[in-house]
Amino acid sequence: MSLNSQIDNTDLQILSILMEDAQTPYTEIANRLIISGGTVHVRMKKLIRLGVVRGSHLEVNPELLGYDVCAFVGMFLEKGSFYNELVEKLKGIPAVTEVHYTTGVYSIFMKIVCRNTRELRNILNEQIQPLPGVQRTETFISLEESIIRQLQILPDESS
Secondary structure (H helix, E strand, O other): OOOHHHOOHHHHHHHHHHHHOOOOOHHHHHHHHOOOHHHHHHHHHHHHHOOOOOOOOOOOOHHHHOOOEEEEEEEEEOOHHHHHHHHHHHHOOOOEEEEEEOOOOOOEEEEEEEOOHHHHHHHHHHHHOOOOOEEEEEEEEOOOOOOOOOOOOOOOOOO
16 A cells, blocks of 8 residues: 555645644644544554654754854765765764755765854864765855745645
């Protein structure tokens, strides 16, 4: 049975509401969708079990906590076989907030959030570039984050 056949429009509507505001009480969701709170609870448990929902988190504004630099780093690898080992090493660097294995120019594209450019330079020079398998990196500093959002979940019109 495919994952898509286990998820219906009610599930998608529940997800959409929670992605807009993860603190929305199940009772409010139930009232908006004209279903019971128990139904919302059961469906959320199912979505967690299926791996559709991978957890919830608190989102903070890094700038207000003194993290003024957001940078994107493209990494060139000596060989693609270094990828898994490098990802494990990058997990140990708290400033690395995202890592993507990509096609195109870079093997790895990552996001780093830190306090200032001096800290960024130290992370790059002392923690990332010396890692085995790293050929070189290219860094892009973000001047402004204009859009950040979750995927918009749309109901399946074919149902």
